[in-house]
Amino acid sequence: ARACWLNEDLTEAISLGHDLGHTPFGHAGEQTLDRLLPGGFRHNEQSLRVVDKLEGDGGLNLTVETRNGIYCHTGDKQPTTLEGIVVRLADRIAYINHDIDDALRAGVLKKDDLPQFALQVLGQSHAERIHNMVLDVVEQSRGRGVITVSEHVQEATDELRDFLFDRVYIGSEAKRDEGKAERMVATLFAHYRRFPEQMPSLYQAVWRQEGLEIAVADYIAGMTDRFIIHQFEQMFIPQGWTL
Template sequence: MRLREQIEQWEREHLSRYAALSGESRGRARPEDPCQIRTAFQRDRDRIIHSKAFRRLKHKTQVFIAPEGDHYRTRLTHTLEVAQIARTIARALRLNEDLTEAIALGHDLGHTPFGHAGEEALNQVYTEGFKHNEQSLRVVDVLEQGTGLNLTWEVRDGILHHTGSQKPSTLEGQIVRIADRIAYINHDIDDAIRAGIIREEDLPKDCLDILGYQHRDRINTMVMDMINSSWDQPEIRMSDAVQKATDRLRSFLFDNVYIGSRAKSEEHKAKLLVKELYYYYLEHPKMLPPDLRDYAEKVGVERAACDYIAGMTDRYAVAQYVRLFVPQAFRNL
């Protein structure tokens, strides 16, 4: 028996009755021979980690644009924190860790430069609208390697529905959906305090009384509550008390960090930069990279320009803007 088949057999014997089994995946859009060693979900995880889109996450904004300091989160470190939290929960609930990890590692591949500011800018100028979760699916389906990564249906479903009105179809995807919030709520508090945007004593005391007064305590409370509330259940959830405290803490961040704070003082510039790049490539499609010019003939210049800009890192977007709009004589001033 091959190693992959042994792992699939182990899953059938030991995982929860609600787990997504790799041997029973709904498959890939393009059929391919299975790996002798890795399960389908393990293979998907590896494809995501080795993708160029994954590597670019290290130079994409999480919340703070070009922060002065080495300890602020980037989109990559956020992704790794989500994966770690999600795997812990999946293991405790006897769900499929490999599927959970693959979804977590791929959930933000479609995020723009400059975080949600870039997302809002593209959504405003691209006629069909732009959402980062849909773009993440587009990355793994179409853009990466020119033909996509041909991931399994379960991973693709989890990536697409990690945010938005529709829940993922698998419990593993539902774990990532909540783990994403657990991660960003807590690490954005940490970064905002580090930046002097808020103080520890500003956090709503009624939430801290339930969740904990330290960063690690809050994460532990949320994770343990998810495990206890979801044990041997057909859905992933928190208890009412912890869910309300988590939502209240998230609302506090929107009111004090995400909207109108010093952390967002440069966002209007970032949005302007993204929009100007988009309009420029619409008017000058020949300035797109050679491979994207052929791509634009198939999907239209608007779609090609949107995909190109969405894939940029912060610093590459700035470099392109400088190259296109700033006269040579002024670039080193």
């Protein structure tokens, strides 16, 4: 944002808020809540809900531009500000490269598996790819009143993203625990619908004002992986007995 002479405060505010609606277990958790919640569930909509209603005792009173950037960081709708577009592009650069790094460390991928055209254009290492992708955005955008990338970098980025969907997000052993994650989310959703008084007071207030399913979805969506596993163990896994 600074290199393109944009509003750094707006860019930072969008960046800090855009992923607040992510569920535990990522896409698996989001899919489960989308199936269980009447009206569906989308993490970008939930991020906006967090800053509009759940945080700060009734919302944070953010600007229209910040709220738009949070909502439009993913999906079909494009942000209305250049700062929002910067966050949308930066998010894509970050998750593609970090997911590659995670998959390599976990042994899901080997470096030789990565598409060579993309590596030739973007770089062989994690740091090189991020540097070249960010530099391309700056060079293509600065002083032009738009935020964009070059055609060859876009093609290479799309190739990497498609590769990750085929080999990591959809077709790898990394998905072997997805069913477990979905069942855990669904089980806790059913549990808190039955015993809503066990939720914190914030979500009990949402229950009274907006309905039980919305309150339960808000509570579960705000959990981390570690916290939801702990809650599940506390409720459904017996402790070992010492005789």
